[in-house]
Structure formats: C-alpha cells, structure tokens
Amino acid sequence: MSVKTKPQTRMRRRRRVRAKVRGTSERPRLAVFRSNRGMVAQLIDDSRGHTVAAVSWTEPELRDLGSMEQAGRAGAVIAERGKAAGVGQCVFDRGGYRYHGRVKALAQGAREAGLEF
Secondary structure, three states, rough: OOOOOOOHHHHHHHHHOOOOOOOOOOOOOEEEEEOOOOOOEEEEEEOOOEEEEEEEEOOHHHHHHHHHHHHHHHHHHHHHHHHHHOHHHHHEEEEOOOOOOHHOOOOHHHHHHHOOH
C-alpha cells in the first residue's frame, strides 16, 4: 500500500481538473494557488501560454488583511484587472483545492466585481 501526502493528492486532483479545464483568449482560466500565508490568482490564456492578469497576497492593499478578507479582495482585484484587459468571462480552476473557504471567497469576490464564470 502506498501512502500519499497531502500535496501529492492535491496534485493528482489538480491534474484531473486541468485535463478538462482550458483557457482561451475569449475565456481565460482563473487559476488559484493557496498557501498558508496567502493566495495568488492568475487569468491565463492557455492557447497562447500568456498570463492576462494576476494578483498576489503580497501586494500592499492585500498584505494587512485577514485571510478571508484578503481572498475576497483578491477576487475583486483580479476581476478589475481582467476587465481592464478586456476579459468578461473566465473558467475557474480551483487548483486541486476544495471549493470552500478562501478559494470560495476569492471566486465570490470575482463574481461580485463582475467577472462571469
């Protein structure tokens, strides 16, 4: 019997999701990375291999917020930057994480700011 660590099981889920989710120019992929310290989100056009917009928890306006507030605000910021780049719709790539907690807060923040999934 093999023992899988949490990162190994997350990567397995991530690969399974990425096999089905693909970003295009009209509808880029909103990729989420969650660490213990913060969150990073990117709008990625997979057909060109290009990042359209990105947000990181290390930015001054997000750094001093609590984790849930930070995730919601990061969603709003990525939606604003996406709209500035001409993106109105995207596909959500949760990166192997459960759609719960900070990942869900980021998605809701992006939706409230006008980004459609």
